Amino acid sequence: MWWMRRCRRSRPTDSNSPRISGGLPSLFRLADVSESVLAIEASEFGDDSVLRQVERDRPEPGPGEVLLDVEAVGVNFADVMQRRGHYHGGPEPPYVPGMEAAGTIEATGDGVDREVGERVVAMLDGDGYAEYATAPAQALFDVPESVSFVEAAGFPVQFLTAYLCLHDWGDLDESESVLVHAAAGGVGTAAVQLASRHGAEVYGTASTSEKLALAERLGCDHPINYTETDFAEETADLTDGDGLDLILDGVGGDTFRKSVDALAPFGRIVAYGAASGEPGTVDTATLLFGNKSVEGFHLGRAMQRDPERVFAAVPELSAMLASGDLEVVVGQTFDLADAADAHRALENRETTGKVVLEP
Numbered sequence: 018m019w020w021m022r023r024c025r026r027s028r029p030t031d032s033n034s035p036r037i038s039g040g041l042p043s044l045f046r047l048a049d050v051s052e053s054v055l056a057i058e059a060s061e062f063g064d065d066s067v068l069r070q071v072e073r074d075r076p077e078p079g080p081g082e083v084l085l086d087v088e089a090v091g092v093n094f095a096d097v098m099q100r101r102g103h104y105h106g107g108p109e110p111p112y113v114p115g116m117e118a119a120g121t122i123e124a125t126g127d128g129v130d131r132e133v134g135e136r137v138v139a140m141l142d143g144d145g146y147a148e149y150a151t152a153p154a155q156a157l158f159d160v161p162e163s164v165s166f167v168e169a170a171g172f173p174v175q176f177l178t179a180y181l182c183l184h185d186w187g188d189l190d191e192s193e194s195v196l197v198h199a200a201a202g203g204v205g206t207a208a209v210q211l212a213s214r215h216g217a218e219v220y221g222t223a224s225t226s227e228k229l230a231l232a233e234r235l236g237c238d239h240p241i242n243y244t245e246t247d248f249a250e251e252t253a254d255l256t257d258g259d260g261l262d263l264i265l266d267g268v269g270g271d272t273f274r275k276s277v278d279a280l281a282p283f284g285r286i287v288a289y290g291a292a293s294g295e296p297g298t299v300d301t302a303t304l305l306f307g308n309k310s311v312e313g314f315h316l317g318r319a320m321q322r323d324p325e326r327v328f329a330a331v332p333e334l335s336a337m338l339a340s341g342d343l344e345v346v347v348g349q350t351f352d353l354a355d356a357a358d359a360h361r362a363l364e365n366r367e368t369t370g371k372v373v374l375e376p
């Protein structure tokens with residue numbers, strides 16, 4: 018049962034060196050998989066009431082996988098979009114949501130060079146809203162003792178997305194300006210910190226003064242409340258009419274359309290989401306006469322198509338996390354059983370930073 022499910026192992030001392038696991042056989046193997054464990058299932062597409070507690074058999078790690086004793090689960094806006102049935106190529110109900118989870122390795126499958134008890138955070142292809150989850154060994158980050166599981170669960174998707182959008186896709190130079198929309202959100206808080214540490218001039222939008230204060234604390238030079246002022250006009254004023262070099266847009270709709278106007282010649286938008294529920298559209302004439310460009314980024318698809326390009330960011334990001342250089346902002350935590358409340362808060366824009374579930 019949910020409240021009497023398992024004996025936890027004592028926490029091991031962790032190696033602090035960031036790495037992606039290799040493929041040598043482990044000494045440890047799964048011993049007992051008969052327990053049933055709690056998970057949260059989306060029974061159908063719909064509002065948060067479709068999220069239900071279910072019991073299921075504890076999963077077994079297949080070859081190349083580990084079994085995680087989950088301590089914290091990252092909630093992503095994509096989980097909300099998938100639940101609504103609005104996610105391109107998303108899962109069909111019933112399914113267990115969840116694309117990142119932190120915890121200790123409980124068991125390993127064949128060909129995995131990992132040890133039972135290691136502290137890790139995993140990127141998952143679903144099934145993360147659960148007490149136990151299996152994860153591909155290639156998609157694990159080590160979690161140093163200095164980083165809590167709750168912080169770790171807020172790290173991989175949002176920091177990898179922010180890093181790759183800024184650098185690999187967005188090609189941000191330290192002399193340039195960058196605008197981060199939803200600057201107090203999960204990806205936004207990561208992007209503001211990374212852009213600021215890179216030396217860029219950072220602009221950020223958000224809907225409340227509290228969110229803007231958070232973005233400013235993290236390194237946003239020009240916080241803009243887009244509910245009170247037109248961000249395209251404001252950034253034009255602030256750049257003396259030059260416009261912005263790079264814009265990270267996870268909102269879409271009107272925000273995307275106005276972002277095209279806010280770009281400088283040779284400026285780039287990296288479109289990585291549509292939290293507004295509406296994708297962005299653009300007239301290509303505006304792009305070609307303005308010498309402006311738009312790139313699309315999707316972490317999961319990029320990992321499938323070019324894992325080396327994605328994982329090239331891991332050593333630097335992991336080192337920054339371990340050194341305390343980056344702050345994983347976790348605005349709210351919920352019990353796993355209250356996943357519906359977490360989704361509601363995220364949809365209602367009541368959250369800052371990352372939302373995390375704790376089994």
Ligand SMILES: NC(=O)c1ccc[n+]([C@@H]2O[C@H](COP(=O)([O-])OP(=O)(O)OC[C@H]3O[C@@H](n4cnc5c(N)ncnc54)[C@H](OP(=O)(O)O)[C@@H]3O)[C@@H](O)[C@H]2O)c1
Nearest residue numbers: 094199202203204223224267289290291292293314315316
């Ligand atoms: N491409 C990828 O690989 C990838 C990876 C991670 C995330 N994403 C996408 O990136 C976006 C941000 O994800 P996140 O998990 O970090 O979420 P988040 O930014 O923490 O939350 C979404 C934020 O978007 C803003 N927003 C604007 N219009 C909204 C609306 N109609 N409904 C709800 N929120 C709205 C809100 O900020 P304000 O109140 O300040 O407006 C809200 O807090 C999402 O679109 C997500 O799907 C994409």
